[in-house]
Amino acid sequence: MIYMAHLIGDDHEYETVKVDPTCLRKGFSEERCKVCGRIKERTCKVTDDKVDHHYIYDSQVKKYRCTFCNQVVSDALEHNYKKPEFIWSDDKKSCEASLFVHRVEI
Numbered sequence: 001m002i003y004m005a006h007l008i009g010d011d012h013e014y015e016t017v018k019v020d021p022t023c024l025r026k027g028f029s030e031e032r033c034k035v036c037g038r039i040k041e042r043t044c045k046v047t048d049d050k051v052d053h054h055y056i057y058d059s060q061v062k063k064y065r066c067t068f069c070n071q072v073v074s075d076a077l078e079h080n081y082k083k084p085e086f087i088w089s090d091d092k093k094s095c096e097a098s099l100f101v102h103r104v105e106i
Helices: 004-008
Strands: 016-017 028-033 055-058 063-066 077-081 086-089 093-098 101-105
Touching: none
Parallel strands: none
Antiparallel strands: 016 028, 055 063, 077 101, 086 093
16 A cells, blocks of 8 residues: 655655656656555666567468557568577576567568
């Protein structure tokens, strides 16, 4: 339960919260109270890292739909695959691979 005395008082426990960008808006960070969610004044810092649409195939309409804004495209998407990145364990017996894809509308 959050008490009114806490909301209007000065005993807030602030932490930095980062909000990732989407195709609809830029990302930002701000200081929010861990207890009540109050945002500390003048702490919002907007980033310039807006991202492209994130399309997935919607089998119901047989088109690609952005998971953020619901934009629908009917054309196939071309993929530009980046070089994979491998992160090896300290004992060199296993690794994780990351493959980044940049989608381009045709």
